[in-house]
Amino acid sequence: MSEPPRPAAADRPAFRLRSAGVDYVTPTGTATGIRDVTIDIPHAAMTVLAGPSGSGKSTLLRVLGLVEPLTAGSVEFDGTDVDRIDARMRRTLLRRRLGLVFQNPVDNLLPALSVGENLRAAAESAGQDCVPEEILAELGLDGTTSWRIGVLSGGQQQRLAFGCVLARRTDIVLADEPTSQLDKASAESVIAVVRDLERRGLTVVVTSHDPALIAVGSPVVRLHDGVVETGAQTTVAAVETVEEVPSDDTR
Numbered sequence: 001m002s003e004p005p006r007p008a009a010a011d012r013p014a015f016r017l018r019s020a021g022v023d024y025v026t027p028t029g030t031a032t033g034i035r036d037v038t039i040d041i042p043h044a045a046m047t048v049l050a051g052p053s054g055s056g057k058s059t060l061l062r063v064l065g066l067v068e069p070l071t072a073g074s075v076e077f078d079g080t081d082v083d084r085i086d087a088r089m090r091r092t093l094l095r096r097r098l099g100l101v102f103q104n105p106v107d108n109l110l111p112a113l114s115v116g117e118n119l120r121a122a123a124e125s126a127g128q129d130c131v132p133e134e135i136l137a138e139l140g141l142d143g144t145t146s147w148r149i150g151v152l153s154g155g156q157q158q159r160l161a162f163g164c165v166l167a168r169r170t171d172i173v174l175a176d177e178p179t180s181q182l183d184k185a186s187a188e189s190v191i192a193v194v195r196d197l198e199r200r201g202l203t204v205v206v207t208s209h210d211p212a213l214i215a216v217g218s219p220v221v222r223l224h225d226g227v228v229e230t231g232a233q234t235t236v237a238a239v240e241t242v243e244e245v246p247s248d249d250t251r
C-alpha cells in the first residue's frame with residue numbers, strides 16, 4: 001500500500017492553538033467547552049486528549065476536525081489560520097487530510113455494505129482506490145472481505161473503521177474515545193492498530209479515559225473543566241510563549 005500524503009513541513013505542528021476557547025450558548029446560560037487552550041499538536045505522533053467526562057476532550061477534537069468554530073483565540077492547521085479556510089477548502093481538507101473515527105463502532109461503517117465494500121467506498125470518497133485484502137491483512141481481519149458488518153465484533157468493527165481511514169489515505173486521524181465501547185481484549189487490538197498508524201508516520205489524535213490508551217500516547221494533553229492542566233502530565237505540548245508565525249496556504 002502506498003503511503004498517505006505527507007504534510008508540507010513536518011517541523012511545524014499539525015495544529016497550533018492559542019488561547020482557544022469554545023463557549024456554548026444554552027437555554028440556561030453559557031457552557032464552557034474549552035477555555036484558554038494553548039497547545040501545539042505535533043505531526044507524526046499519537047496525541048491523547050485525556051480527562052474526565054465533561055472536561056472538553058470532544059470539543060477540542062471537533063475543533064481539530066474543523067467542525068467546531070472557536071469563540072475565542074485561534075487555531076492553525078498546518079500553518080494556516082482555520083478562520084481563513086473557506087468552505088470549499090474545508091471540504092477538501094476533510095476529504096483528503098482528515099480521517100474521523102467515532103466512539104460507536106457502527107457509526108463509522110455502512111451496515112448495508114460488506115467489509116470490502118466499506119473499504120472501497122471509503123477510498124472512493126477520498127478519490128483513492130484500495131485493495132481491501134491488503135488493508136484487512138494489516139488489521140488482522142484476513143478473510144473477512146465478503147462479510148457483513150453486523151457479524152463483526154465491536155473491536156473488529158472499530159479496527160475496520162481505522163482501516164477505512166487507511167483506505168482514504170488521509171495523513172491525520174482524529175478518533176473520539178475509540179476503545180470506550182469495547183472489552184479489554186478488543187480495546188487492546190484497537191490500540192495496536194492505532195499505534196501502527198502512528199508508526200507509519202500518521203498524525204493521530206485520540207480522546208480517551210482508557211488508561212491503556214493514555215499510556216501509549218505522547219504527548220498526553222490532560223484537560224479539566226475545559227482547561228489544559230499543566231505540570232504533572234507526560235510530555236504535554238502546552239506552550240508558554242506565543243510567537244508570531246506567518247501563515248501560508250494549506251494544501
Ligand SMILES: Nc1ncnc2c1ncn2[C@@H]1O[C@H](COP(=O)(O)OP(=O)(O)OP(=O)(O)O)[C@@H](O)[C@H]1O
Nearest residue numbers: 024026031032033052053054055056057058059060
Ligand atoms: N453542543 C453543546 N451544547 C452545550 N454544551 C455542550 C455542547 N457540547 C459540549 N458541551 C459542554 O461542554 C463541556 C465539555 O463537553 P465535552 O463533550 O467536550 O467533554 P468530554 O470531555 O468530551 O466529555 P465526555 O467524555 O463525557 O464525552 C461539558 O460541560 C458539556 O456539557
